[in-house]
Amino acid sequence: MTQSHTLTATGLARTTRFRLDREGWISLSLLLILVVGATVAYLAGERFFVNLASRMVIIALAGVGLNLALGFGGMVSFGHAAYFGLGGYVAGIGAFHAFDMTPALGIPFLPNGSDQMIPLWLTAIALCGLLAYGIGRLSLGTSGVYFIMITLAFAQMIYYFAISWPTYGGEDGLPIYIRNQLWGLNTNNSLVFFFLCFGLLVLALSFCHRLLGSRFGAALTMARLNPIRLATSGVEPRPIKLMAFVISGMITGLAGALFADLNGFVGTSMLDWHRSGEIMVIVILGGVGRLYGPVAGAMLFVAMEFWLGGLTEYWQFFLGLVLLAVVLFARGGVFGLLAGRSRHE
Amino acid sequence: MTLSLLFEQLLNGLQLGTMLFLMASGLTLVFGVMGLINLAHGSFYMTGAFVTAWVTGTTGNFWVGLLAGTLAAAAVGALVEFAVIRRLYQRDHLDQVLATFALILIFSEGTRWLYGSSPLWLNVPQSLAGSVRLPFGVEYPLYRLAIIGMGVLIAIGLYLLISRTRLGMRIRAGENDREMIGALGVDISTLYTLVFALGAGLAGLAGATIGALQSVQVGMGEPVLILAFVVIVIGGIGSIKGALVGALLVGLVDTLGRVLLPDLFKLFMEASAASGVGAAIASMLIYILMAIILIFKPNGLFAVKH
Numbered sequence: 001m002t003q004s005h006t007l008t009a010t011g012l013a014r015t016t017r018f019r020l021d022r023e024g025w026i027s028l029s030l031l032l033i034l035v036v037g038a039t040v041a042y043l044a045g046e047r048f049f050v051n052l053a054s055r056m057v058i059i060a061l062a063g064v065g066l067n068l069a070l071g072f073g074g075m076v077s078f079g080h081a082a083y084f085g086l087g088g089y090v091a092g093i094g095a096f097h098a099f100d101m102t103p104a105l106g107i108p109f110l111p112n113g114s115d116q117m118i119p120l121w122l123t124a125i126a127l128c129g130l131l132a133y134g135i136g137r138l139s140l141g142t143s144g145v146y147f148i149m150i151t152l153a154f155a156q157m158i159y160y161f162a163i164s165w166p167t168y169g170g171e172d173g174l175p176i177y178i179r180n181q182l183w184g185l186n187t188n189n190s191l192v193f194f195f196l197c198f199g200l201l202v203l204a205l206s207f208c209h210r211l212l213g214s215r216f217g218a219a220l221t222m223a224r225l226n227p228i229r230l231a232t233s234g235v236e237p238r239p240i241k242l243m244a245f246v247i248s249g250m251i252t253g254l255a256g257a258l259f260a261d262l263n264g265f266v267g268t269s270m271l272d273w274h275r276s277g278e279i280m281v282i283v284i285l286g287g288v289g290r291l292y293g294p295v296a297g298a299m300l301f302v303a304m305e306f307w308l309g310g311l312t313e314y315w316q317f318f319l320g321l322v323l324l325a326v327v328l329f330a331r332g333g334v335f336g337l338l339a340g341r342s343r344h345e
Numbered sequence: 346m347t348l349s350l351l352f353e354q355l356l357n358g359l360q361l362g363t364m365l366f367l368m369a370s371g372l373t374l375v376f377g378v379m380g381l382i383n384l385a386h387g388s389f390y391m392t393g394a395f396v397t398a399w400v401t402g403t404t405g406n407f408w409v410g411l412l413a414g415t416l417a418a419a420a421v422g423a424l425v426e427f428a429v430i431r432r433l434y435q436r437d438h439l440d441q442v443l444a445t446f447a448l449i450l451i452f453s454e455g456t457r458w459l460y461g462s463s464p465l466w467l468n469v470p471q472s473l474a475g476s477v478r479l480p481f482g483v484e485y486p487l488y489r490l491a492i493i494g495m496g497v498l499i500a501i502g503l504y505l506l507i508s509r510t511r512l513g514m515r516i517r518a519g520e521n522d523r524e525m526i527g528a529l530g531v532d533i534s535t536l537y538t539l540v541f542a543l544g545a546g547l548a549g550l551a552g553a554t555i556g557a558l559q560s561v562q563v564g565m566g567e568p569v570l571i572l573a574f575v576v577i578v579i580g581g582i583g584s585i586k587g588a589l590v591g592a593l594l595v596g597l598v599d600t601l602g603r604v605l606l607p608d609l610f611k612l613f614m615e616a617s618a619a620s621g622v623g624a625a626i627a628s629m630l631i632y633i634l635m636a637i638i639l640i641f642k643p644n645g646l647f648a649v650k651h
Contacts, residue, residue, distance in 0.1 A: 317450065
């Protein structure tokens with residue numbers, strides 16, 4: 001038993017060094033499909049489909065964040081909408097104050113709001129990290145169902161706070177009149193924005209790839225598989241999990257900031273618990289604990305949303321059926337079907 | 346803040362607490378006996394409300410509607426258990442969360458498909474329509490008082506069912522050791538279906554009675570579901586006593602917080618800001634309460650040992 005766990009951890013470290021096995025080929029082709037699809041759509045003048053691709057990429061990024069906690073850390077967070085929404089509100093509130101030329105949050109000592117993406121992204125990442133640290137600190141004392149429900153409850157807390165705080169639109173949400181800027185780039189151009197999001201997705205994926213191949217990644221895997229063994233080998237599991245949870249929240253928060261800019265709007269729907277469920281669904285559809293699983297999941301989800309949504313107003317009914325079928329009969333998700341079972345399942 | 350207003354809000358808090366208890370007791374029973382986390386519990390609440398509104402509209406009799414709504418919710422619960430839920434008992438919590446999340450989507454959109462998006466209306470029955478005069482000069486609606494009374498009766502009924510009957514004995518045995526009671530010859534899958542249907546029926550009853558106070562619409566079960574989660578987390582998952590205490594605590598804290606906090610902040614802030622901040626904090630109050638309780642008691646107030 002103990003020996004097999006050691007093997008699993010070192011085996012993971014070895015496989016995460018990028019070797020193009022079947023999973024690698026599928027991952028690479030997913031990214032290629034996105035890039036080619038968006039470029040072709042742009043050249044054909046179909047802005048809508050470029051934005052659809054951006055949507056896939058952003059939702060995939062949110063899923064990559066959750067996957068770090070859920071798939072690799074074994075922490076079933078049902079509250080990632082909190083980070084997604086907070087990231088969105090950072091982009092929205094920054095733009096709001098930049099438009100008004102007032103200090104951030106209306107507090108005189110703070111610098112003025114900003115419509116520059118880089119400071120907004122960094123703020124979103126920092127704040128989401130702080131929030132995830134607080135929530136993780138309190139929630140990681142529990143496990144199992146308690147953890148699921150507590151993360152859900154904390155996300156609801158943020159949700160109700162956003163609804164009852166009237167300055168930034170409350171229930172009506174907050175429009176972003178002009179998409180935030182990045183140096184000299186024309187971010188309003190749909191393809192430029194797509195490649196921005198895509199670049200960040202690739203960055204996040206390679207970051208996670210490096211992270212999981214490191215000693216930290218091995219410790220995180222072990223914290224999921226056998227925390228007691230990890231503790232006996234001299235590594236405390238809880239700080240490792242907390243760290244992964246914080247990074248997970250940061251990545252999802254960055255996705256939220258992009259999502260707000262894509263839609264030109266941020267509202268409480270980004271904080272809704274359905275959103276937490278959706279991000280989770282994306283991770284599961286793609287395949288839990290597969291690095292590129294969320295990419296596959298997000299592409300499938302957005303495509304279904306578009307295709308079924310065009311057929312019927314009640315598309316979520318069918319989404320429910322598909323999801324139920326995946327959970328009951330195809331547990332590995334897309335990657336499980338295409339690339340076989342993962343090595344460390 | 347007058348005494349009469351405070352008393353009235355206290356009753357409102359109790360009424361919310363009783364409703365939450367109906368929801369939470371089913372959730373906590375299902376978790377305690379089957380180890381299942383069920384997000385679709387709010388769907389049974391919605392089912393109860395819709396069937397009650399529909400049958401009451403057709404027959405013109407609220408009580409027939411109430412009975413039909415409760416039974417329909419229980420029947421739908423049994424059906425769902427048979428078709429989907431029993432495949433999930435052996436799975437981990439992640440699978441359970443996802444499958445029941447899928448059920449929510451199916452139920453919500455299915456109901457929207459059947460009944461449309463506009464809410465249905467359900468009126469308080471004639472015999473409970475008035476209000477009664479209570480101490481401190483409070484005029485309180487009879488229907489809300491009846492809900493509190495019903496909640497008390499159901500709490501007593503559940504207590505008797507679990508501590509005094511054979512079914513209750515099996516439920517308690519199931520909580521302690523699932524394999525053992527199966528080995529002793531108890532038909533475990535029928536027991537599971539019964540417990541699940543009981544929980545669904547209680548949720549349906551809650552939805553049906555609340556339907557007469559609020560509008561009956563798709564998604565009405567979700568806010569209640571999340572409150573019920575907070576209740577069972579506070580009370581200790583699997584404990585009926587915990588569900589009762591947690592429900593009353595959440596009901597009272599939530600209701601009183603919304604009334605008292607804005608006034609409290611007015612003591613040291615200007616009025617408009619105080620009501621804004623007060624309302625914002627009040628809406629977060631039960632989650633803050635939950636966080637505080639979990640810091641000191643990570644498994645809830647009445648932790649159940651498995």
